[in-house]
Amino acid sequence: MCGAIAYEAKPLNQKIDACHCEQCRRWSGHFWASVNSEFSSLKFVQGDDKVKWFRSSDLVRRGFCGECGSTLFWHPDRHSEYAHILGISAGSLNAPTGVKLSVHIFVAEKGDYYELNDGLAQKPGH
Numbered sequence: 001m002c003g004a005i006a007y008e009a010k011p012l013n014q015k016i017d018a019c020h021c022e023q024c025r026r027w028s029g030h031f032w033a034s035v036n037s038e039f040s041s042l043k044f045v046q047g048d049d050k051v052k053w054f055r056s057s058d059l060v061r062r063g064f065c066g067e068c069g070s071t072l073f074w075h076p077d078r079h080s081e082y083a084h085i086l087g088i089s090a091g092s093l094n095a096p097t098g099v100k101l102s103v104h105i106f107v108a109e110k111g112d113y114y115e116l117n118d119g120l121a122q123k124p125g126h
C-alpha cells in the first residue's frame with residue numbers, strides 16, 4: 001500500500017485461492033486471497049529490508065510490510081514438501097494481473113458473518 005516494497009514473482013498457475021481459515025481471517029481482516037508462486041522466483045525491485053516475517057505456525061511464516069502493515073506473503077518455509085511455494089497477496093498485484101479467483105479453501109473455518117455464493121468451488125480444507 002505505501003510502496004516501500006515492490007517485487008516480481010512467477011506464478012505457478014493463473015488461479016487465486018481465497019483462504020477462509022481462522023489465521024488468514026485474523027491476519028487479513030477477512031479472507032485472504034493469494035496466488036501461488038515459486039519461492040525461488042521472488043525478486044525484490046525495492047524494499048526487501050522492509051519485509052517483516054511473522055511465524056504463524058511451526059511450518060509457516062507470513063510476510064508483511066514493516067512500514068504500512070500490508071499483508072504480502074505466506075510461506076511454508078519449514079514444510080519439506082511445500083517450502084518451494086510462496087503465496088502472494090492477490091490485492092498486492094498490479095493490474096493487469098492475469099489471474100482469477102477460482103476456489104475457496106478452508107471454508108469449514110469461514111466466518112459466520114458472510115455467505116459464499118459466487119458459484120466457485122469450495123473446499124473444507126486445502
Ligand SMILES: [Zn+2]
Pocket residue numbers: 019020021022023024025032106
Ligand atoms: Zn489460511
